[in-house]
Amino acid sequence: MAILHFSSSSLISKITHSPRRRTIRSSQDSIKTHKNLITTDSFSSFSLCPCGRRHFLGAIPFLPISPSSASTSTDALKRLRPPKPDWYEEFFAWSMNTEMESYEKEISDYKTKLFDNLVGKKTEKVLEIGIGTGPNFKYYSTIPNVSVLGVDPNAKMESYARKSAIEAGLKSKDFTFIHALGESIPLEDASVDAVVGSLVLCSVTDVTRTLNEIKRILRPGGIYIFIEHVAAEDGSLLRLVQNVLDPLQQVVADGCHLTRHTGDYILEARFNGGADIKKAYLSSLAYISSHVYGVAYN
Ligand SMILES: C[S@@+](CC[C@H](N)C(=O)[O-])C[C@H]1O[C@@H](n2cnc3c(N)ncnc32)[C@H](O)[C@@H]1O
Numbered sequence: 678m679a680i681l682h683f684s685s686s687s688l689i690s691k692i693t694h695s696p697r698r699r700t701i702r703s704s705q706d707s708i709k710t711h712k713n714l715i716t717t718d719s720f721s722s723f724s725l726c727p728c729g730r731r732h733f734l735g736a737i738p739f740l741p742i743s744p745s746s747a748s749t750s751t752d753a754l755k756r757l758r759p760p761k762p763d764w765y766e767e768f769f770a771w772s773m774n775t776e777m778e779s780y781e782k783e784i785s786d787y788k789t790k791l792f793d794n795l796v797g798k799k800t801e802k803v804l805e806i807g808i809g810t811g812p813n814f815k816y817y818s819t820i821p822n823v824s825v826l827g828v829d830p831n832a833k834m835e836s837y838a839r840k841s842a843i844e845a846g847l848k849s850k851d852f853t854f855i856h857a858l859g860e861s862i863p864l865e866d867a868s869v870d871a872v873v874g875s876l877v878l879c880s881v882t883d884v885t886r887t888l889n890e891i892k893r894i895l896r897p898g899g900i901y902i903f904i905e906h907v908a909a910e911d912g913s914l915l916r917l918v919q920n921v922l923d924p925l926q927q928v929v930a931d932g933c934h935l936t937r938h939t940g941d942y943i944l945e946a947r948f949n950g951g952a953d954i955k956k957a958y959l960s961s962l963a964y965i966s967s968h969v970y971g972v973a974y975n
Pocket of ligand 1: 834877882
């Protein structure tokens with residue numbers, strides 16, 4: 678994926694919404710949103726995005742996949758994400774596999790802290806939405822007995838993801854690739870301990886529906902950890918650039934939107950235990966530098 682490079686100022690904001698504990702943390706600036714404060718403290722940052730489709734699920738009988746939701750899932754795949762040419766999916770998977778190295782280096786401290794939330798709890802079954810080429814596998818290695826289900830509509834991601842899983846030391850039986858959409862996950866209610874998503878809500882067709890699916894499949898007490906690129910500040914030069922590039926980005930980066938307010942969507946999904954959301958500006962991926970990351974509690 679073609680990316681402009683520049684350095685941005687280092688900032689992180691923290692958004693906290695919790696029905697039980699409506700906490701607001703502040704340090705320097707604060708900006709009022711419709712139902713939360715977004716506060717900013719100093720830190721350093723990163724950024725990016727992209728996406729595709731494939732065959733099916735019957736191959737994993739040990740999973741709590743209901744046949745009815747599996748067929749619903751196939752329908753959803755066709756309806757929400759019409760098939761793309763093989764060459765496009767292959768090219769996109771290849772570019773994600775080859776072009777993200779510097780981004781992954783820059784983001785690794787953030788991811789390490791985020792994935793720490795999975796350690797020491799009963800986290801044996803994790804679903805990753807939009808698993809792509811599997812850049813997050815290395816963060817699962819500290820979690821005992823973990824098995825990872827990776828949902829992705831781009832079948833060409835599977836071989837890259839399998840390779841990443843093995844390189845990270847996961848046994849092949851502990852990774853299952855599921856050809857499906859975040860909007861229609863073919864798993865039973867309350868069937869996973871955690872959901873992980875990185876750079877995926879920019880690409881799904883329906884963000885709200887995807888978040889509702891995450892809530893549905895998470896067990897009570899389960900957590901959703903995320904790191905997503907988002908729209909830059911309203912009125913900023915970066916936002917203007919994003920507005921101009923957004924239509925092109927969707928074409929070249931498999932449906933990726935540059936101007937989504939993903940943090941707001943996560944808050945509006947109203948996870949039972951609320952959500953802690955931080956905001957980061959990262960330097961390695963230019964017009965995709967604004968991010969949110971954090972944890973939502975089911
Ligand atoms: C930018 S890539 C990110 C991949 C990976 N999560 C990462 O951090 O590198 C976006 C991924 O989301 C997948 N995707 C696109 N639409 C999706 C949907 N509706 N549901 C689930 N995954 C989707 C794409 O196929 C692609 O693998």
